[in-house]
Amino acid sequence: MRGAAEGVAVPVVLGCWAVATAVLAGAAVPVCGAGGHAPLSGFAAPTVGVLSNVTAAEGISSSRAAGARYVEGSNVLRLASGRWLYLPAGRTVSVVVAPGDGRALRQIGQSRAWLASGRVPGRSAAERAAAARALLAMRALLRPNGAMAAGWSPGWMYSWPRDSSFACAAFAHTGHDAEAFRILRHSAATQRADGSWEARTKLDGSGPPDGRRWQLDANGWVPWAVWQWYRAAPVEGRRARLMTLYPMVGKAADRAVRSLGADGLPPASPDYWELMTSSANIGTAAPLLAGLNAAADLAREAGRPGDAARWARAARRLSAGISARFFPLGYQRTVDGRHGRDSAVTFMAPPFNTAGAGVPAALEATYRALRLPNGGLTPGDDPGAPWGATAWTPSTAFFALAWAAGGRPAKAGPVLEWVLSKRNALGELPEKVDGAGRAASVAPLAWTGSIVLLSLVALEGGGLAAPPAQP
Numbered sequence: 001m002r003g004a005a006e007g008v009a010v011p012v013v014l015g016c017w018a019v020a021t022a023v024l025a026g027a028a029v030p031v032c033g034a035g036g037h038a039p040l041s042g043f044a045a046p047t048v049g050v051l052s053n054v055t056a057a058e059g060i061s062s063s064r065a066a067g068a069r070y071v072e073g074s075n076v077l078r079l080a081s082g083r084w085l086y087l088p089a090g091r092t093v094s095v096v097v098a099p100g101d102g103r104a105l106r107q108i109g110q111s112r113a114w115l116a117s118g119r120v121p122g123r124s125a126a127e128r129a130a131a132a133r134a135l136l137a138m139r140a141l142l143r144p145n146g147a148m149a150a151g152w153s154p155g156w157m158y159s160w161p162r163d164s165s166f167a168c169a170a171f172a173h174t175g176h177d178a179e180a181f182r183i184l185r186h187s188a189a190t191q192r193a194d195g196s197w198e199a200r201t202k203l204d205g206s207g208p209p210d211g212r213r214w215q216l217d218a219n220g221w222v223p224w225a226v227w228q229w230y231r232a233a234p235v236e237g238r239r240a241r242l243m244t245l246y247p248m249v250g251k252a253a254d255r256a257v258r259s260l261g262a263d264g265l266p267p268a269s270p271d272y273w274e275l276m277t278s279s280a281n282i283g284t285a286a287p288l289l290a291g292l293n294a295a296a297d298l299a300r301e302a303g304r305p306g307d308a309a310r311w312a313r314a315a316r317r318l319s320a321g322i323s324a325r326f327f328p329l330g331y332q333r334t335v336d337g338r339h340g341r342d343s344a345v346t347f348m349a350p351p352f353n354t355a356g357a358g359v360p361a362a363l364e365a366t367y368r369a370l371r372l373p374n375g376g377l378t379p380g381d382d383p384g385a386p387w388g389a390t391a392w393t394p395s396t397a398f399f400a401l402a403w404a405a406g407g408r409p410a411k412a413g414p415v416l417e418w419v420l421s422k423r424n425a426l427g428e429l430p431e432k433v434d435g436a437g438r439a440a441s442v443a444p445l446a447w448t449g450s451i452v453l454l455s456l457v458a459l460e461g462g463g464l465a466a467p468p469a470q471p
Helices: 016-024 102-116 125-141 161-173 177-190 218-232 238-259 282-301 305-325 343-348 359-370 393-405 409-421 446-461
Strands: 049-052 057-060 084-086 095-097
Touching: 049 125, 084 102, 102 125, 125 161, 125 409, 125 446, 161 177, 161 218, 161 446, 177 218, 177 238, 218 238, 218 282, 238 282, 238 305, 282 305, 282 343, 343 359, 343 393, 359 393, 393 409, 393 446, 409 446
Parallel strands: none
Antiparallel strands: 049 057, 084 095
16 A cells, blocks of 8 residues: 555655754754754864774864775775874774884784775776775674664664665675675664665664654665666675575565556655655665566576566566656656655666666756756755755765666766866765865765765766666
8 A cells, every 4th residue: 555645745855864954054953753943053073084993983174084095905094293193993083003014014004904804996006096085984884793884974874775786786896705695684673674674774674763764765776786786796605695684585576576566666765865755756666676677687596486477477567657747747756746866766767777768868858857056966956955065975976877788988987087087185075066066965875886986886887787677
């Protein structure tokens, strides 16, 4: 049954993603799950970098980062004084040491060896340097239990299934199989009994930090991540490991099937903006299509033809519903046509879905509509959304990935170049870019790093596959 009947107005609830935007802009806004308001002074300044010894992490403040640079290939920081700041093994608090300190050098060597054990994608030295920084940042944000922190600042130190799925795919396609598989095991451990996931969970996996509504898009993102991991994983032992994940995939896919209405679409729900919509949205429908296609293909790999057929039927129903309701609107945010264009149109393209009728044109039109004077993109042009003149690096990078994965490097290249040009002084990818073109909000952001890495992989390889559409 749908959460709200189509065409019936539902109050738009300001999500915590939007709360963070407004708070960092200096506004007083409602706090999720609380009855009061949160002034700007109630939030700690976001980090601009991260120290790590793999088991623990520590954020770097902007004041401490002034004049500093990472030692190449590591999360050891060379301070303006020339001394080194790092997080020793087994410690949770950083120390300042003389340059060339033996223990810090060992950590540097371990980080470089980890990078060398996989692939650092990029068509130039500059792109490879950016990719290495993104990989090291993501490794720093990944917890030993497989929880992927979105960032290392209050409000971001949680694990979102969506962000984690992108990180899994990025690790898998850069040859870091252990990290990718660890994320998937954590996703299995935090799946709810009904096959869904909370919007986010605490990093220890103990549960959600607040009462925000769960999001159905995770039921698409996680099976899609399993499919991407499986394609990139070492062949030896791959199928046996898939079978340990298969119960999670099955519960996720069956929950997605149960969500589909008579029109083949999922119900109105919060999308990746973490805002509720009044009717079905593309930010949920497209990931569910990717997930059902992925689940059906994985079921065939697992020797489960009955599951494969059931999920393939559901994927065809959902695809037909998307074609009937979203395609005529140019894949706008919602089927009621009242919420404008959405960067989630990219989820209808590779590496998520095989681009169907009208998707290439919708990508072009949406990119033009959402582009801001600073060169980046707003998540969407819904007049009720609180984005203002701030560009979001994930929303912008989505287009680089869609065009790169679809084999259009001339379109992807300039978009990716813009995103990379907005790294902060430490080389970290920020969540946002302000109206003046400056890095803003938290850095590094695992989601943006993942999208950039997948884009670079796609540009090197001439594309990146999506789960096959079901015939």
